[in-house]
Amino acid sequence: GAGVSQSPSNKVTEKGKDVELRCDPISGHTALYWYRQSLGQGLEFLIYFQGNSAPDKSGLPSDRFSAERTGGSVSTLTIQRTQQEDSAVYLCASSLASGGAQETQYFGPGTRLLVL
């Protein structure tokens, strides 16, 4: 079946511009996660959505970062006024919610963001 898809696969932007990254989770997965992978910080959690519950935003590094999930499916991560330190690979993952924290998270291929 189809896995997690992300778009665009690569994004180059200028410092100060806003960017939107999209994630399509696996059909039927009610949990959705965003992570960031960078040379300096490794793999770090950003935000978690579970059904209609309020998202866990505890990993967002600043108020320039926001995310939404529409209709319990597609999610968009928005970075406003991008900075060079935002350059990283942004990974999306989804999982079934029924098993909670022991459920496998399935990852997309990521969006590679470069801020010039």
Added chain:
Amino acid sequence: AQSVTQLGSHVSVSEGALVLLRCNYSSSVPPYLFWYVQYPNQGLQLLLKYTSAATLVKGINGFEAEFKKSETSFHLTKPSAHMSDAAEYFCAVSATGFQKLVFGTGTRLLVSP
């Protein structure tokens, strides 16, 4: 809170040799532990996971890991390395009430002929 330590940012083995990638965890509650593999320019793929059933867990591609509570370890092993195993490997931890994965810094496995 949870944390993971992976000893060795790079591990080099010869084809056919034993692979051992180390992972130690810290968790204030019973953990769930995962090993993921990442090939160049790809996302993460699950190799195996520990969810409090059997302490010896077998995964894909001949990998296995053993959960040792007394040592707070979850090391990944494979008896005989193959060239196709060259990739980056990440150990991660989660726990009930802590849905997010906390990752180690990763270990790059290099396999030489």
